[in-house]
Amino acid sequence: MSWTRGLLAALAVGALLGGSAGCGSGGAHERKGEVAASPVGKVLDGTDEEGRHYREVDKKGAPQVAVEVQPDSGDSWDVRLTVRNFRFSPAGARPVAVAGRGVVRLYLDGRSLARLRTTDYHLPGTLVPRGTHHVTARLYADDRTVWAVHGKPVESTVDITASGAEATVSPGGAG
Missing domain, CATH: 1.20.5 (Single alpha-helices involved in coiled-coils or other helix-helix interfaces)
Structure with a gap:
């Protein structure tokens, strides 16, 4: 027994x-x-600059992103993201919104630079001419909708200043 x-x-x-x-x-x-697939949030009428609709989710438990940019040698920049309540989807993921999953789109002065599936990105100095610029990281679901809270995209922005000989970083309008 x-x-x-x-x-x-x-x-x-x-x-x-x-x-x-x-x-x-x-x-x-x-x-x-x-x-x-699971129904997540509510798709709003509002869109981003590229016409992608916002997907509204509750603030409690919503995905979050913070972006940090540091000067690197040779006038280039190291971009590092910190995410909460968010996982990067692997390449080839089904185009379905799943809570807290997706990709990050990186923008420089409103112009799309890259779609990221990782927290690190190397920004070549050739893309950052002399002056002050805005680097924005925005969260997207796999169905290409923009994660949003209170009708605003889940994103973070910092300002960087390229002057040729030296570069500086300052916090921008984080959102």
Whole structure:
């Protein structure tokens, strides 16, 4: 009878582990690298500069992004993002909005520079002429909608100043 008790204990442990192994952040069920679609937020009429609609989510638990830019050697810049309640989607992710998932679009003075799936980016100095510029990181869902809170995009902006010999960074209109 001791072998049945051991089998029951093993099954109980397996059930406990199996029950929590499928839980991911964002509340979506994942299966073999795929994320099940779940209705997330409300798509608003408002759009960004490129015509992508805002996807309104509650402030509590909403994704967040902060951007930091530091001068690098050779007049280039190192961009580092910090995200909360947000995970980067892998390349080839299904075009479905999943809570707290997506990509970051990086902008320089309102012009799109890159779509990021990581927290680090190297900004070549050749793209940053002399003067003060705005670097913005904005969060997008995989369906290309813009994550938004209170009708405003989830983004962060810093100002950088390129002067040729020296460069400075100052906080911009973080949002």
